[in-house]
Amino acid sequence: MTKPQQRIYKITLTAMLSAVAFVLMFVEVPVPMLIPSFIKFDISDLPALFCSFAFGPVYGVAVELVKNLLHILIKGTTSAGVGELSNFLLGSVFCLVAGIIYKNNQNKKSAILACFIGALAMGLVSLPINYFLVYPAYVKFYGFPLEAIIGMYSEILSPIAKVPTGNALFNCLLVFNVPFTFFKGAVDAAICILVYKPLSRLIKGKM
Numbered sequence: 001m002t003k004p005q006q007r008i009y010k011i012t013l014t015a016m017l018s019a020v021a022f023v024l025m026f027v028e029v030p031v032p033m034l035i036p037s038f039i040k041f042d043i044s045d046l047p048a049l050f051c052s053f054a055f056g057p058v059y060g061v062a063v064e065l066v067k068n069l070l071h072i073l074i075k076g077t078t079s080a081g082v083g084e085l086s087n088f089l090l091g092s093v094f095c096l097v098a099g100i101i102y103k104n105n106q107n108k109k110s111a112i113l114a115c116f117i118g119a120l121a122m123g124l125v126s127l128p129i130n131y132f133l134v135y136p137a138y139v140k141f142y143g144f145p146l147e148a149i150i151g152m153y154s155e156i157l158s159p160i161a162k163v164p165t166g167n168a169l170f171n172c173l174l175v176f177n178v179p180f181t182f183f184k185g186a187v188d189a190a191i192c193i194l195v196y197k198p199l200s201r202l203i204k205g206k207m
Contacts, residue, residue, distance in 0.1 A: 010055045017047035018066035025071055025087075039180070045091045046188045049098060049118075053111065053192065054200050057099025064091040082137035086129055094122040094185050111193055119185030126181040130173050 001009060021044045028040035044067060052060025068084040098118030102111055138144050150168050 017051045018063045021047040021067035022070045048095045049192045052095040052099030057096045060095030061092045093125045094118045097121045115189030122185045123178045123182030
């Protein structure tokens with residue numbers, strides 16, 4: 001393929017993976033843990049991570065952007081797009097960090113390291129995003145009192161309410177949401193590592 005043809009091919013595949021990611025956003029599983037019920041588990045970051053490895057981190061971020069724009073356009077939103085913005089920011093951190101690391105050294109060991117660091121970065125970034133953006137938005141747009149949200153952790157909150165800080169919401173996010181976000185990224189990463197090589201040979205073989 002010529003370079004213009006390769007670019008069109010990459011854009012076409014990115015669009016297709018964005019559509020897959022959008023569909024996967026609806027295949028969400030309630031978390032059987034003592035955290036708020038609006039937190040769901042899905043693997044919609046998987047196509048973006050795959051795209052980031054195959055074509056570069058910018059394409060992975062593009063998948064994150066398109067899937068969330070489609071979600072707003074088709075499903076609509078009652079939170080001024082805050083949920084989609086959060087999903088975009090977290091997924092972009094994951095794909096950008098993992099994609100940059102893998103781009104510099106494309107082998108299996110590098111892919112595993114890239115996925116681990118990317119998932120870790122996403123987990124850590126989820127703390128300020130949830131604390132300053134998502135949870136205040138749920139209070140404002142959904143009318144949930146902050147005390148009620150914190151109360152969703154009530155059965156296990158008391159042992160950690162004052163640990164490691166005196167801020168109950170911060171503690172909940174640190175102890176539960178950060179590990180959950182990391183785990184979510186780790187699942188996407190594990191699937192990507194399993195299927196990436198055979199699929200990438202097929203995709204790149206046509207370029």
